[in-house]
Amino acid sequence: xxxxxxxxxxxxxxxxxxxxxxxxxxxxxxxxxxxxxxxxxxxxxxxxxxxxxxxxxxxxxxxxxxxxxxxxxxxxxxxxxxxxxxxxxxxxxxxxxxxxxxxxxxxxxxxxxxxxxxxxxxxxxxxxxxxxxxxxxxxxxxxxxxxxxxxxxxxxxxxxxxxxxxxxxxxxxxxxxxxxxxxxxxxxxxxxxxxxx
Amino acid sequence: xxxxxxxxxxxxxxxxxxxxxxxxxxxxxxxxxxxxxxxxxxxxxxxxxxxxxxxxxxxxxxxxxxxxxxxxxxxxxxxxxxxxxxxxxxxxxxxxxxxxxxxxxxxxxxxxxxxxxxxxxxxxxxxxxxxxxxxxxxxxxxxxxxxxxxxxxxxxxxxxxxxxxxxxxxxxxxxxxxxxxxxxxxxxxxxxxxxxxxxxxxxxxxxxxxxxxxxxxxxxxxxxxxxxxxxxxxxxxxxxxxxxxxxxxxxxxxxxxxxxxxxxxxxxxxxxxxxxxxxxxxxxxxxxxxxxxxxxxxxxxxxxxxxxxxxxxxxxxxxxxxxxxxxxxxxxxxxxxxxxxxxxxxxxxxxxxxxxxxxxxxxxxxxxxxxxx
Numbered sequence: 001x002x003x004x005x006x007x008x009x010x011x012x013x014x015x016x017x018x019x020x021x022x023x024x025x026x027x028x029x030x031x032x033x034x035x036x037x038x039x040x041x042x043x044x045x046x047x048x049x050x051x052x053x054x055x056x057x058x059x060x061x062x063x064x065x066x067x068x069x070x071x072x073x074x075x076x077x078x079x080x081x082x083x084x085x086x087x088x089x090x091x092x093x094x095x096x097x098x099x100x101x102x103x104x105x106x107x108x109x110x111x112x113x114x115x116x117x118x119x120x121x122x123x124x125x126x127x128x129x130x131x132x133x134x135x136x137x138x139x140x141x142x143x144x145x146x147x148x149x150x151x152x153x154x155x156x157x158x159x160x161x162x163x164x165x166x167x168x169x170x171x172x173x174x175x176x177x178x179x180x181x182x183x184x185x186x187x188x189x190x191x192x193x194x195x196x197x
Numbered sequence: 198x199x200x201x202x203x204x205x206x207x208x209x210x211x212x213x214x215x216x217x218x219x220x221x222x223x224x225x226x227x228x229x230x231x232x233x234x235x236x237x238x239x240x241x242x243x244x245x246x247x248x249x250x251x252x253x254x255x256x257x258x259x260x261x262x263x264x265x266x267x268x269x270x271x272x273x274x275x276x277x278x279x280x281x282x283x284x285x286x287x288x289x290x291x292x293x294x295x296x297x298x299x300x301x302x303x304x305x306x307x308x309x310x311x312x313x314x315x316x317x318x319x320x321x322x323x324x325x326x327x328x329x330x331x332x333x334x335x336x337x338x339x340x341x342x343x344x345x346x347x348x349x350x351x352x353x354x355x356x357x358x359x360x361x362x363x364x365x366x367x368x369x370x371x372x373x374x375x376x377x378x379x380x381x382x383x384x385x386x387x388x389x390x391x392x393x394x395x396x397x398x399x400x401x402x403x404x405x406x407x408x409x410x411x412x413x414x415x416x417x418x419x420x421x422x423x424x425x426x427x428x429x430x431x432x433x434x435x436x437x438x439x440x441x442x443x444x445x446x447x448x449x450x451x452x453x454x455x456x457x458x459x460x461x462x463x464x465x466x467x468x469x470x471x472x473x474x475x476x477x478x479x480x481x482x483x484x485x486x487x488x489x490x491x492x493x494x495x496x497x498x499x500x501x502x503x504x505x506x507x508x509x510x511x512x513x514x515x516x517x518x519x520x521x522x523x524x525x526x527x528x529x530x531x532x533x534x535x536x537x538x539x540x541x542x543x544x545x546x547x548x549x550x551x552x553x554x555x556x557x558x559x560x561x562x563x564x565x566x567x568x569x570x
Contacts, residue, residue, distance in 0.1 A: 055535050059556055062563040066522060066534045076526040
């Protein structure tokens with residue numbers, strides 16, 4: 001497993017995280033990012049994942065993971081137990097997202113949130129001209145099979161942070177293969193925010 | 198996954214020591230522990246894995262005893278190339294004190310009277326059971342165990358090791374277990390005990406050399422077996438299938454499930470002592486490491502955990518394993534939790550071998566890395 005095998009969003013998160021820090025990945029999947037972080041940056045990693053198959057893959061990689069859902073997995077942790085809490089590409093599927101964000105901000109000194117940008121131009125065009133729910137690379141599902149229960153844009157998330165008094169330390173915007181710097185809420189297919197209380 | 202390699206013939210050994218001071222303040226003396234070992238202890242003694250048996254288990258965890266056609270109770274998981282790989286690890290398993298498989302228990306001879314203890318045997322706790330094992334580990338020259346693992350009551354002993362001797366274990370794998378019995382679990386145990394004690398042959402525990410309370414013990418075991426299975430596993434195993442058609446008596450075992458339970462009950466009484474049944478179930482019911490007792494806040498504990506539960510287990514439901522995980526999280530301990538999707542009920546820890554092999558094998562590999570005892 002190499003860094004090159006990571007998706008662009010995961011590479012960006014990899015680069016954000018300081019060596020030797022404590023990291024909690026909410027919805028860590030097969031644990032590729034966590035594995036590379038333990039291997040390359042010597043982080044102390046903990047994953048939370050709902051899929052049993054994924055748990056087996058994480059254990060195979062020597063990772064510590066909890067087989068549970070994100071909604072109920074955080075309350076026992078003491079405040080600031082982790083340097084980073086990662087919530088990448090799973091926020092749009094979480095039921096009690098406000099609670100999870102609050103808890104993530106409580107147990108993590110910094111929270112890294114990554115999600116597909118619903119206001120991406122291709123999504124806008126499909127909705128506006130096609131009159132249909134958008135299906136894009138970062139939103140690859142039809143209305144009837146999507147696991148997503150929320151559809152938010154990068155600007156929506158900024159608004160949320162402002163309203164709740166959450167500090168945005170940095171925001172990164174991603175296109176297909178590279179980062180987007182110009183008019184990101186329109187041209188980025190997904191976004192990554194680093195936030196803190 | 199079929200594993201053809203086995204340990205071959207294994208043998209029970211006996212470790213005797215002078216006395217064991219019990220939690221109650223009473224002293225048990227002398228004490229014998231029946232145990233088996235598999236694999237080889239490495240030079241720096243850093244590869245020892247202690248396996249803890251469940252309620253009715255014994256020291257014979259793997260391999261075959263001379264002349265037996267069935268292997269030890271966890272043979273599918275312990276052996277060369279298996280989940281607990283005896284080519285890498287030195288595996289130890291001991292029969293619990295108060296048991297009846299070679300370790301000192303109520304059926305042993307009381308040195309004061311020359312007769313079996315019966316109810317003169319002192320009350321023994323899970324902490325006492327584990328304390329006796331610590332003596333064995335000392336005797337084997339092992340300072341620190343690489344891992345302690347076991348399911349059900351075996352899992353309770355794993356948790357007790359963490360509480361009693363945290364500096365002497367590097368990692369722990371409690372499986373399908375709990376920090377304490379729920380009222381439901383205590384209730385099932387009590388019905389079992391009452392069945393034993395209601396048998397006139399039980400005679401206040403004084404039946405050695407006479408008719409044993411076989412009916413009572415068999416009924417107790419039948420109840421136990423119901424709680425070890427799940428609704429679904431019973432449906433799959435028996436359905437409503439009938440045994441023989443030619444009935445001799447109104448209340449013959451018509452259904453296969455009845456025949457199965459009767460068979461399980463009858464075979465159990467041949468291998469188990471009724472008084473041990475009472476003592477051990479009581480030890481489980483009294484066990485309670487909930488709250489701050491498990492890992493007290495002022496105590497430094499650095500043990501790595503793999504906690505395993507099974508979805509259809511209603512005797513030791515997954516929430517009880519999650520309670521353990523919650524305490525580990527609060528204490529910031531390195532832990533993994535997996536809830537295996539199984540229909541076997543509580544029996545899953547003896548039957549879901551592929552999943553446990555995968556989890557345990559990789560976990561042991563990880564905790565062995567850079568580890569010195």
